[in-house]
Amino acid sequence: MSLKTLPLLFINLGGEMMYILDQRLRAQNIPQEKAQKVLNDIVATMFNKRFMDELFKPQPLYSKKAMRTVFDRLAHASIMRLNAASMDKLYDLMTMAFKYQVSLCLRPKDILLITLNHMDAMRKYVQAQSAVRQQVENVYKMLLETYASLPEADFQLIRQTLLSFFQDMHIRVSIFLKDKVQNNNGRFVLPIAGQLPYGTEPPGTIRLFDESGKAKETNFPPPAGNVPAANEGSFDMVGDRVTKLGTNMYSAARPLDTTVQGSTSKAAPVSDIDMAQPDPLAKAHLDLLSQLIGASITKSEFRLNLFKDDSEEEHAATIQPIEEAESQVVKIDATKKQRSIELTKILGELSVDEGAGGAGDSDLLDLMDSAN
Amino acid sequence: MRWCGVLGNKKTPGKFSVLECLYCCLKTMYRREKPIGLKGSASALCNNLSILVMPDKRQISYAVVHKYAVNVITASTDGSSVTARQVICKEPSATQGNPFLMEAKWVQTSSRCIMVLTTQRGIQMFEQDGSAMIYWHGLSDSTADSTSSNFARGIAGVGDCVCIGNESGKILVFNIPAKGTNVTLQNTLKGHSSPICDLTSEENTLISSDGVGTILIWNFSGSDAKQVTSISGSGSPCNSVRLWKGVVVAGYASGHLRLFSAASGKMGAEVTAHARAINAVDVAAGKGLVLTAGGDSFLRLWQIKPGNVPHIEYKHAEHVSDLQLTGGRFVDPQGRALCLTGFDHNEVVFYIQA
Numbered sequence: 001m002s003l004k005t006l007p008l009l010f011i012n013l014g015g016e017m018m019y020i021l022d023q024r025l026r027a028q029n030i031p032q033e034k035a036q037k038v039l040n041d042i043v044a045t046m047f048n049k050r051f052m053d054e055l056f057k058p059q060p061l062y063s064k065k066a067m068r069t070v071f072d073r074l075a076h077a078s079i080m081r082l083n084a085a086s087m088d089k090l091y092d093l094m095t096m097a098f099k100y101q102v103s104l105c106l107r108p109k110d111i112l113l114i115t116l117n118h119m120d121a122m123r124k125y126v127q128a129q130s131a132v133r134q135q136v137e138n139v140y141k142m143l144l145e146t147y148a149s150l151p152e153a154d155f156q157l158i159r160q161t162l163l164s165f166f167q168d169m170h171i172r173v174s175i176f177l178k179d180k181v182q183n184n185n186g187r188f189v190l191p192i193a194g195q196l197p198y199g200t201e202p203p204g205t206i207r208l209f210d211e212s213g214k215a216k217e218t219n220f221p222p223p224a225g226n227v228p229a230a231n232e233g234s235f236d237m238v239g240d241r242v243t244k245l246g247t248n249m250y251s252a253a254r255p256l257d258t259t260v261q262g263s264t265s266k267a268a269p270v271s272d273i274d275m276a277q278p279d280p281l282a283k284a285h286l287d288l289l290s291q292l293i294g295a296s297i298t299k300s301e302f303r304l305n306l307f308k309d310d311s312e313e314e315h316a317a318t319i320q321p322i323e324e325a326e327s328q329v330v331k332i333d334a335t336k337k338q339r340s341i342e343l344t345k346i347l348g349e350l351s352v353d354e355g356a357g358g359a360g361d362s363d364l365l366d367l368m369d370s371a372n
Numbered sequence: 373m374r375w376c377g378v379l380g381n382k383k384t385p386g387k388f389s390v391l392e393c394l395y396c397c398l399k400t401m402y403r404r405e406k407p408i409g410l411k412g413s414a415s416a417l418c419n420n421l422s423i424l425v426m427p428d429k430r431q432i433s434y435a436v437v438h439k440y441a442v443n444v445i446t447a448s449t450d451g452s453s454v455t456a457r458q459v460i461c462k463e464p465s466a467t468q469g470n471p472f473l474m475e476a477k478w479v480q481t482s483s484r485c486i487m488v489l490t491t492q493r494g495i496q497m498f499e500q501d502g503s504a505m506i507y508w509h510g511l512s513d514s515t516a517d518s519t520s521s522n523f524a525r526g527i528a529g530v531g532d533c534v535c536i537g538n539e540s541g542k543i544l545v546f547n548i549p550a551k552g553t554n555v556t557l558q559n560t561l562k563g564h565s566s567p568i569c570d571l572t573s574e575e576n577t578l579i580s581s582d583g584v585g586t587i588l589i590w591n592f593s594g595s596d597a598k599q600v601t602s603i604s605g606s607g608s609p610c611n612s613v614r615l616w617k618g619v620v621v622a623g624y625a626s627g628h629l630r631l632f633s634a635a636s637g638k639m640g641a642e643v644t645a646h647a648r649a650i651n652a653v654d655v656a657a658g659k660g661l662v663l664t665a666g667g668d669s670f671l672r673l674w675q676i677k678p679g680n681v682p683h684i685e686y687k688h689a690e691h692v693s694d695l696q697l698t699g700g701r702f703v704d705p706q707g708r709a710l711c712l713t714g715f716d717h718n719e720v721v722f723y724i725q726a
Contacts, residue, residue, distance in 0.1 A: 001523070107649075151583060152584075152608055153569075156609055157567075163715060164415055167413055199608075199626060201627070201628070201644040202644060209641065209642075211638070221689075
């Protein structure tokens with residue numbers, strides 16, 4: 001499988017995380033300056049130059065578990081704290097959103113356009129911070145250098161590699177269910193016809209050549225409604241990416257719509273071999289990440305809730321202690337012995353905020369006070 | 373020609389009645405049969421379905437890649453018994469974990485039938501039933517830089533040999549003994565400059581296709597091979613290729629299906645066949661019936677008309693809802709039954725001629 005997949009997976013998942021955090025920060029009326037600090041800190045950590053240099057080296061994907069741990073860390077790179085239930089939900093939403101984008105992209109190279117959509121949004125989040133913006137611009141350059149001129153076959157392999165990462169994840173997301181782009185079994189609805197990939201001719205034409213090379217055309221009936229693509233989409237630092245995949249789907253119109261409906265009961269078992277890999281590279285990157293994050297801890301922490309209110313969050317925490325696919329992973333995890341103290345510490349950190357939650361429906365501002 | 377254009381969507385009535393609609397009339401040609409369940413879902417790979425018909429045992433086996441393992445289902449032809457097993461790709465050096473599989477295929481050489489697995493790091497050959505590994509070939513050179521994954525993909529048998537393509541565009545030719553594990557690398561064919569996508573053969577002819585759509589035609593004598601014809605591509609990968617009575621049938625990631633004469637390399641037909649990549653092509657050998665399975669969820673059937681410049685005729689289409697098709701094979705040489713796999717789906721889907 002492609003060794004050039006990890007940066008794309010990381011940046012796109014990161015971009016989806018930023019959309020969700022941005023929306024929740026506003027929904028919970030977190031003061032502008034605190035919210036902005038969270039966005040800045042996380043983007044700055046995510047796009048740290050040393051970390052990016054490591055990420056862009058050719059390497060296999062992290063295991064699902066390692067990737068999850070990286071994002072646990074990243075989400076806590078600022079003054080915001082998430083409890084385990086909120087973190088589970090955040091990660092479910094991120095992964096299903098990117099799975100949707102990779103599944104539905106018209107041609108494999110669209111994955112780069114999706115990535116640029118995420119980059120464009122993240123650049124906007126940190127517009128006012130020139131240092132962070134510089135980091136973001138640097139990642140644009142790395143992306144374009146690495147991917148812009150890659151042959152179609154490489155992108156096809158990258159798409160196959162990404163799809164293998166998301167294989168057997170069928171978490172239902174209410175925003176997708178409402179839009180009727182996901183079925184109740186957690187699978188995405190695929191269009192019968194519609195927008196065609198750039199460079200693909202509309203199906204329906206048969207050209208028959210005689211010995212001299214002259215062509216005679218006949219037709220066969222394709223499904224109605226195929227539309228050829230007019231533009232490829234811009235691979236520049238700034239431009240029209242054409243595809244809407246990878247843009248913010250939580251924007252103004254439906255601010256509170258981030259419910260995860262829980263996995264379907266017949267979720268396919270995650271193959272145990274998947275998780276048995278030691279993943280030394282991922283561990284090295286985690287160590288680097290924890291060094292980077294260590295510096296930015298301050299006192300004014302607050303807690304973000306991915307649910308409508310705290311009671312719902314607590315409920316989720318009791319009925320769904322760990323996200324379903326992951327829970328199966330944990331049960332059959334063969335790497336426990338090898339897990340470093342560092343990782344154990346990280347996992348442990350995720351649940352420390354529970355005490356700060358207070359009673360049922362209390363206002364988040366109160367919670368922030370108690371956290372202060 | 374009239375069609376209502378609502379295939380697979382019964383809720384929306386078309387402009388014409390079903391009887392008037394050519395599409396729907398043709399649709400009645402095949403019916404969907406009961407699927408066979410797989411232990412794991414199919415990975416998003418091209419040609420991700422291999423079948424082995426064992427007429428003497430009245431059994432058919434199906435092999436589908438799931439990440440690191442091949443799920444093998446063996447069913448009796450009367451449907452009374454179905455057994456499942458997994459062939460897991462283990463590697464001698466376990467330091468990097470199990471490698472991802474790129475392809476699994478049964479290959480018939482002149483003396484033996486074996487199961488070949490290609491991975492992101494090497495090649496493994498098993499006995500036909502997957503019970504014992506008979507050969508392992510590593511591709512990653514520890515001295516080479518780590519920027520290329522060096523996978524193998526594309527498997528075909530010619531005479532006593534099994535040919536396997538790799539990422540750098542080379543084709544490795546292995547001699548397979550009638551018995552035992554004395555498999556030897558005999559020859560390496562150079563000609564492609566992009567990763568091999570698929571290999572297919574007929575008698576002494578091997579066809580190879582690559583990531584930029586180039587197709588090369590090789591003539592074998594023993595394990596020696598000579599490149600006889602080259603067909604250049606348009607930059608889009610040629611994901612799946614078949615050879616039938618001297619006709620090369622090629623499916624591309626651009627959705628095109630093209631027919632060439634293997635003797636002259638001349639293109640006889642070009643079809644804008646699918647709205648997404650074609651991930652699998654197969655030919656029913658007894659009839660020249662072609663199936664194409666696409667990422668657009670469509671299965672389409674075509675009839676080859678052989679000749680100096682081969683032609684093709686459209687026959688039929690099926691829409692398999694919400695499934696990006698990754699594999700498709702005819703079960704019998706007359707094309708009366710066919711089977712499909714789709715990404716993330718743990719069933720082999722069947723269609724039987726009505």
